[in-house]
Amino acid sequence: MKKHVILRKLFFSTLYLSAFTFGGGYVIVTLMKKKFVDKLHWIEENEMLDLVAIAQSSPGAIAVNGAIVVGYKLAGILGALVAIIATIIPPFVIISLVSVFYNAFRDNFIISSLLEGMQAGVGAVIASVVFDMGVDVVREKSAASDIIMALSFIAACFLDVNVVYIVLVCAALGVVRTLLQKRRRAK
Amino acid sequence: MIYLQLFWSFLQVGLFSFGGGYAAMPLIEEQIVTRHSWLSMQEFTDLITISQMTPGPIAVNSATFVGIKIAGIPGALVATFGCILPSCILVIVLAKLYFKYRNMQMLQGVLGSLRPAVVAMIAAAGVSVLVTAFWGDEVISFFGTNWVLVAIFLVCFVLLRATKLNPVFVMVLAGVLNLGGTWVI
Secondary structure (H helix, E strand, C coil): CCHHHHHHHHHHHHHHHHHHCCCCHHHHHHHHHHHHHHHCCCCCHHHHHHHHHHHHHCCCCHHHHHHHHHHHHHHHHHHHHHHHHHHHHHHHHHHHHHHHHHHHHCCCHHHHHHHHHHHHHHHHHHHHHHHHHHHHHHHCCCHHHHHHHHHHHHHHHCCCCCHHHHHHHHHHHHHHHHHHHHHHHHC | CHHHHHHHHHHHHHHHCCCCHHHHHHHHHHHHHHHCCCCCHHHHHHHHHHHHHCCCCHHHHHHHHHHHHHHHHHHHHHHHHHHHHHHHHHHHHHHHHHHHHCCCHHHHHHHHHHHHHHHHHHHHHHHHHHHHHHHCCCCCCCCCCCHHHHHHHHHHHHHHHHCCCCHHHHHHHHHHHHHHHHHHC
């Protein structure tokens, strides 16, 4: 297949997925698999699973990371760039429009009352997500994970520690733990 | 100068948010509310709400929203670029390493230790969202509490746990309930 055909298809597929996917990165990655593995057969199933794992383990938005791995796999650096641009355009345009309306309408009684109520709603959504994720961590039955979770919460919520430091400390802890495990296994 | 600040702030958001979805939220709060005061906590909570209702990652939505507010369209472009730059570099490096060695033991180990911290940080950001909803900019007190919003929060939480309702629908319901509530009272 000619390269510009791949790039064009990649651009419009990614643009479409990004414009119409509500519900975050995990959903968009699943839809990417459907498009590029099941429908177009451009990527093999196993390889796609590995690509998704890379997208999820890297920092940053999963939708953007997913676009990068798929674009890179299909057409190298240029493919990655095309996929990123297509992923960014829809939210960029939509939020630009929203920000215009936000400034015009925030003081409107009905809009501000709706937004105020939705703050309690989004709080409930976050609480529910945290509940699920927290249960997963507790189910690991690892005292170290529980302590990391408790201390990080105290540091972020009550001590106002910059969250970047929490990430760095926990990443360093992860390195130490992995090295210790390796050494134990080697003995 | 403002462009450089926007770029640098969102670069940190892009670089340190592991786990997708809400993981970026505490980092965005740190940068744009606590550190630079580009948004009030109220505006930040609105932004998270709007992000939930529109397509696109929270980090990219925030970069666009804050960028435009602080420095117009060029600001939005610079902030968005900062936010995706770490991904561009790290994802490609990781993909190369992965295809070469097919071994991600160290990365898995690091992510394993980060996960509990990420949950805790999202929880902390959730607490600040709720504090803003229940008490606004006032000091936390019993009589200063917006009990209508506390009730809406509880109803929504129960709905989310007990049914399979779409979160966006629950949020819209919360908005409508509050509109109805303020009308009655």
